[in-house]
Amino acid sequence: MMNKPFDYFAPKSISEAVSLLKKHGSGAKLIAGGQSLVPLMNLGLAAPRQIIDLTHIKKDSLSYVKLDKDSLMIGSMTTHSAVENSPQIRRHCRILSETAMTIADVQVRNRGTIGGSVCHADPAGDYLAPLVAVDAEFRAINPKRKVRTISADKFFVDIFTTALKRDELLTEIRVPKRPSTRNGSAYVKHKYVEGGFAIVGAAAVVSVNKDGICDRAKVVLSGVSTRPVRVDMIEKEFRGENLDERAIEEAGRIVREAVHDPLSDIHASADYRREMAVVFAKRALRLALARSRKTGAQHN
Amino acid sequence: MSRVMVRVRVNGAWKEAEVDTRTLLVDLLREEFMLTGTHIGCLTGNCGACTVMMDDLSVKSCTVLAAQANGADVLTIEGLAPKDSGTSNLHPIQQAFIQHHGLQCGFCTPGMILSAYQLLMRNPKPTEEEIRVSIAGNLCRCTGYQNILKAISAASERTLQQSGKRALRR
Ligand SMILES: Cc1cc2nc3c(=O)[nH]c(=O)nc-3n(C[C@H](O)[C@H](O)[C@H](O)COP(=O)(O)OP(=O)(O)OC[C@H]3O[C@@H](n4cnc5c(N)ncnc54)[C@H](O)[C@@H]3O)c2cc1C
Ligand code: FES
Ligand code: FES
Numbered sequence: 001m002m003n004k005p006f007d008y009f010a011p012k013s014i015s016e017a018v019s020l021l022k023k024h025g026s027g028a029k030l031i032a033g034g035q036s037l038v039p040l041m042n043l044g045l046a047a048p049r050q051i052i053d054l055t056h057i058k059k060d061s062l063s064y065v066k067l068d069k070d071s072l073m074i075g076s077m078t079t080h081s082a083v084e085n086s087p088q089i090r091r092h093c094r095i096l097s098e099t100a101m102t103i104a105d106v107q108v109r110n111r112g113t114i115g116g117s118v119c120h121a122d123p124a125g126d127y128l129a130p131l132v133a134v135d136a137e138f139r140a141i142n143p144k145r146k147v148r149t150i151s152a153d154k155f156f157v158d159i160f161t162t163a164l165k166r167d168e169l170l171t172e173i174r175v176p177k178r179p180s181t182r183n184g185s186a187y188v189k190h191k192y193v194e195g196g197f198a199i200v201g202a203a204a205v206v207s208v209n210k211d212g213i214c215d216r217a218k219v220v221l222s223g224v225s226t227r228p229v230r231v232d233m234i235e236k237e238f239r240g241e242n243l244d245e246r247a248i249e250e251a252g253r254i255v256r257e258a259v260h261d262p263l264s265d266i267h268a269s270a271d272y273r274r275e276m277a278v279v280f281a282k283r284a285l286r287l288a289l290a291r292s293r294k295t296g297a298q299h300n
Numbered sequence: 301m302s303r304v305m306v307r308v309r310v311n312g313a314w315k316e317a318e319v320d321t322r323t324l325l326v327d328l329l330r331e332e333f334m335l336t337g338t339h340i341g342c343l344t345g346n347c348g349a350c351t352v353m354m355d356d357l358s359v360k361s362c363t364v365l366a367a368q369a370n371g372a373d374v375l376t377i378e379g380l381a382p383k384d385s386g387t388s389n390l391h392p393i394q395q396a397f398i399q400h401h402g403l404q405c406g407f408c409t410p411g412m413i414l415s416a417y418q419l420l421m422r423n424p425k426p427t428e429e430e431i432r433v434s435i436a437g438n439l440c441r442c443t444g445y446q447n448i449l450k451a452i453s454a455a456s457e458r459t460l461q462q463s464g465k466r467a468l469r470r
Contacts, residue, residue, distance in 0.1 A: 005320070006321055007302055008365070043343075053368055104437065106418060111357070
């Protein structure tokens with residue numbers, strides 16, 4: 001059994017959950033799917049004094065997928081399995097379903113949540129790069145019921161650190177809708193073992209105009225640094241260009257420059273990570289581009 | 301508040317216990333309810349030996365606090381076949397594991413079988429690739445997996461020949 005005892009709370013509503021967070025201060029932790037937190041507690045690497053459980057809050061208040069005119073809205077307690085299988089997400093933000101499929105295994109996907117994943121902010125977490133690449137926004141609520149919106153780019157601050165304040169709870173992730181034609185995206189992951197975390201995860205989002213010229217090309221990487229790496233030069237260099245194989249090779253060179261201080265660990269050295277970042281960024285770009293050219297199909 | 305009352309439906313019957321808040325679902329099953337068919341290999345969510353069904357979803361019960369399972373419907377390996385009914389009444393997936401030598405030491409087997417159960421409930425006619433994906437979260441140190449794949453594929457064919465999903469449901 002875990003060493004340190006804790007108090008357990010099962011709030012029935014979001015406002016009750018944030019009030020408990022405020023009341024108990026820094027020793028308290030929310031628990032969502034528990035797929036990161038419980039193993040850490042079992043290992044003695046986390047020892048919260050209070051656990052505030054989000055699983056008994058009315059299910060559809062944090063676990064949902066909705067659409068409005070401009071965006072796709074995903075409740076923070078939506079599981080990886082639900083993201084993988086949601087027809088709306090598949091249709092309007094395919095890259096997220098594709099990403100969810102690469103996470104861990106069936107059992108972990110059945111319980112782990114998108115909100116827990118981004119709040120945990122493991123640099124090798126798979127959602128980080130694609131959410132930055134699709135310009136997602138994160139909505140958080142505090143005990144005064146004030147809602148704050150944070151862009152994905154600002155949300156991920158450092159290793160296991162987000163822009164959330166101690167008494168804030170993430171409620172929703174919003175992704176702007178894009179037309180299904182001439183937009184393509186892809187997430188490709190390099191892992192060291194089936195079900196393992198990413199050594200490199202590369203997300204690419206591409207838009208082309210009707211002549212096939214690039215309007216937008218974004219590449220963001222998970223797993224290579226303490227926070228997602230946005231390869232801004234690619235966006236600048238390729239607008240108005242024809243994205244041919246030569247351009248993709250050039251993108252690879254830009255990625256190599258952008259990954260200046262890669263992580264190094266038991267699974268991959270810094271140099272190997274940088275090389276794999278180049279290889280997987282190019283693969284993601286090629287795939288996103290191919291999808292953007294399948295006009296009319298729901299391939300973004 | 302470091303103790304909590306937990307009420308779960310286990311293999312069809314409601315059970316309750318007052319436990320330390322640190323109790324994991326796997327501890328609740330093994331130590332309070334004496335259902336030791338659910339195994340513990342790692343306690344980090346990696347090995348899958350502790351896999352059970354919770355509200356129709358397979359989960360690793362070492363990553364779930366018992367309190368999180370409050371109110372849930374749990375199915376363990378003991379719930380797949382009627383008690384003391386001998387091998388003739390085993391679940392079709394269990395029979396297929398025996399027939400195709402899908403187990404050796406048996407440590408991973410309850411978890412493997414529940415992962416197969418989750419797969420066949422969702423997808424009664426999986427491809428080999430889909431079977432591989434379905435047991436990616438279950439480690440086996442004995443069999444080399446090939447016979448497990450054969451067993452799951454045979455269970456799928458057998459149940460389809462018989463009465464489809466109804467033959468699987470417990
Ligand atoms: C064997 C295994 C393999 C894995 N492999 C991968 C992988 O390949 N790729 C990958 O990306 N992940 C992987 N994971 C992690 C998994 O995706 C987790 O589900 C995820 O990191 C955390 O989500 P959770 O819902 O389980 O959160 P929890 O573990 O419950 O919480 C994680 C953290 O987020 C905080 N939190 C949760 N919800 C909120 C909220 N709404 N507002 C504010 N804070 C919140 C918690 O306080 C906690 O600090 C793996 C996990 C396991 C056990
Ligand atoms: S004991 Fe639960 S996954 Fe290993
Ligand atoms: S049969 Fe021994 S671990 Fe699988």
